[in-house]
Amino acid sequence: MGDDILEMRGITKTFPGVTALQDVSLRVRRGEIHAVCGENGAGKSTLMKVLSGVYPAGSYQGEVVLDGEPVHFRDIRDSEAHGVVIIHQELALVPYLSIAENIFLGNERRGRGGLIDWNRTNAEAARLLASVGLAENPVTPVVELGVGKQQLVEIAKALSKKVRLLILDEPTAALNDTDSAHLLDLLRRLRDQGITCIMISHKLGEITAVADSTTVIRDGRTVETLDMRAEPVTQERIIRGMVGRDLAALYPQRRSSPGPEVFRIEDWSVRHPTQDRLVVDRASLDVRAGEVVGIAGLMGAGRTELAMSVFGRSYGRDVTGRLFVHGRQVRARTVAEAIRHGIAYATEDRKRYGLNLIDDVRGNISAAALGKLARLGWVNGNEEIRVAEQGRREMNIRTPSVMSVVGKLSGGNQQKVVLSKWLFTDPDVLILDEPTRGIDVGAKYEIYTIVNRLVADGKAVVIISSELPELLGMCDRIYALAAGRITGVLPVGEATQEKLMELMTKDRDLVG
Missing domain, CATH: 3.40.50.300 (P-loop containing nucleotide triphosphate hydrolases)
Known part of the structure; x- marks a missing residue:
């Protein structure tokens, strides 16, 4: 076998009116932690969905090569059968099932007569939990676990599928510092055991601490791949690749002159x-x-x-x-x-509490102060569009139209919609x-x-x-x-x- 476990060649993926990926290439060495970074909307998650079969072969152009052989994944089960497992940012656990039931969901441990062998199920789950450093009873309902522990259950679930290439999309986004450090240590241990990891992350400090290689994607194209072991790579160096320019400072200067x-x-x-x-x-x-x-x-x-x-x-x-x-x-x-x-409050959980993800930008911006747009109980639709367009311009919300569905926007643009909504309340x-x-x-x-x-x-x-x-x-x-x-x-x-x-x-x- 060669040094590369994965090569993605010339991947192009389009949606109606949008080219999400344009001739993207990615090479991942066997037994390394490979980071993929870029701004929101750069195409990172789309590329990983191509790799994991979420977007099946035929829905994109280009070639995916695994262990030197071209592969054409029809769906997630097909990619998992090849040892490629993805853990999405939004964890896919069933809260009221036990840890063991979640680990083997769809991959049940059966005994005589096709019935589930619960002793075997719980025993294997306990071994998998120990391997990720989680000292929980396998029969514990997942709803009783914090987010950090749920993330470890997802990794235990991946290990149950004989994973060779583990993809983690923003694995520490919702974790505190202690849980994040524990997860990064686990990734290092998995690498030492021969499991290759691809990690998407916005936390550049974590990337410089744990990654062996880093591929930067900008506007749906591959910019460069940095060898983090050849020479020290700074966060500023990665930022330059992500945004296409130097950020003179991470925080814009402001002259402070508080009033009453x-x-x-x-x-x-x-x-x-x-x-x-x-x-x-x-x-x-x-x-x-x-x-x-x-x-x-x-x-x-x-x-x-x-x-x-x-x-x-x-x-x-x-x-x-x-x-x-x-x-x-x-x-x-x-x-x-x-x-x-x-008083206005922009919640930390914009997807659950801050936005209606199936509504458009217009409806979200006006939601907190519809009374300002209504007369005799009827909302003035033209005025609502005008207000939304003003918010889009002032906040630089990158969307083709205020009629676009908010759930389709990148995280940064969603956050700007949240701010626009609350600023409309004045x-x-x-x-x-x-x-x-x-x-x-x-x-x-x-x-x-x-x-x-x-x-x-x-x-x-x-x-x-x-x-x-x-x-x-x-x-x-x-x-x-x-x-x-x-x-x-x-x-x-x-x-x-x-x-x-x-x-x-x-x-x-x-x-x-």
Whole structure:
């Protein structure tokens, strides 16, 4: 056998009116971790769907060669029979089935008479779980697992299919730092066992840490393949290939000149919706006009719970505390009341809560403030299109038309639709929860530029982010949250990752 386990030659894939891939080539060496990166919409996931049989042979032009032999996969089962397994960003597990049932779903371990042999099923599942470092009972329902553990179940499922080439699409996008590090260590172990991995990721730090080779795709074409072992490859070098230019800085410069206070909460407490415990405990913070305030905290610290409870009490129970907008105490007991008082919240889960993926751009942008377009209960369709077109231009949403379905857009463009929706409500304070999660560096820069434009117009912005460099690069002040308590606030000029981490891990019993 040669050194290459895979070669994709001249792959071209078109959809009605769109060329997603144009003469793309990819070579992957046996037993390596090969990263594929590019901006949102560059064609990375489309290329992997061609490889895994999601797009069957005949639906694209070009050739796929596996172990030196041309292959023509009819579907996913066909590619899996050849040892090629893909794990999509949206995990494909059945929540109310057990771990073992999910691992062998469609590939059941049968005994005498064709019935499922549960002893064998659970025993083999336990061995597979041990191989990925997951110490869970195989009969545990998947719904009881966190996202990080579910990702490991997906990999155990792939190993049950005698995988030789494992494809992971944004495997750490929804994971915290600890789970991400564990997953990357597992990929290294799989590589050492002879399993070749292809990893799509926007997290360039992870790519430089774990990848042996990196292929950059831009606008549906192969730009280059970098040998990460031959010489050190910097994140800046990869970015240049992805966007076709140097980014002078990851965060656009902004002159900070905060004005009067716009938004304040005092002694804000929230109980878990089903458990008898506080998830937010007497939190107080404020943000001024023309200011970006960050909220830093580890997973489970209560960042999202705080934001959602403020936004019309859309999370939790027994919410107490005081909320002020422009110095006046207000009550925001529903989302509609929060919007009426000038508060907007862009959720961290845009696909589940932020957008209607089967609706068009027009409908999504107008959704939060339809009353502004209605008269006598009827929405003015022409005005709705005008507003959507204005949002598309101002946000640089890359779509052929505002009538395009949002679910077909790239992650970065979807996020810009979310921002357009909330800006149409004309908020005084905009809370952005993980605003750049799952989008590439070029789209991130555009989002940062939009934020700067908003604060220049006098808006108050709150950013919740798991990425401390993002908070340090974008904010004027940063609050730290630990176990539901505010443990400190630092001006960005005094803040460092080390200082923030110290506050984020502070024992709540020591917080005054």
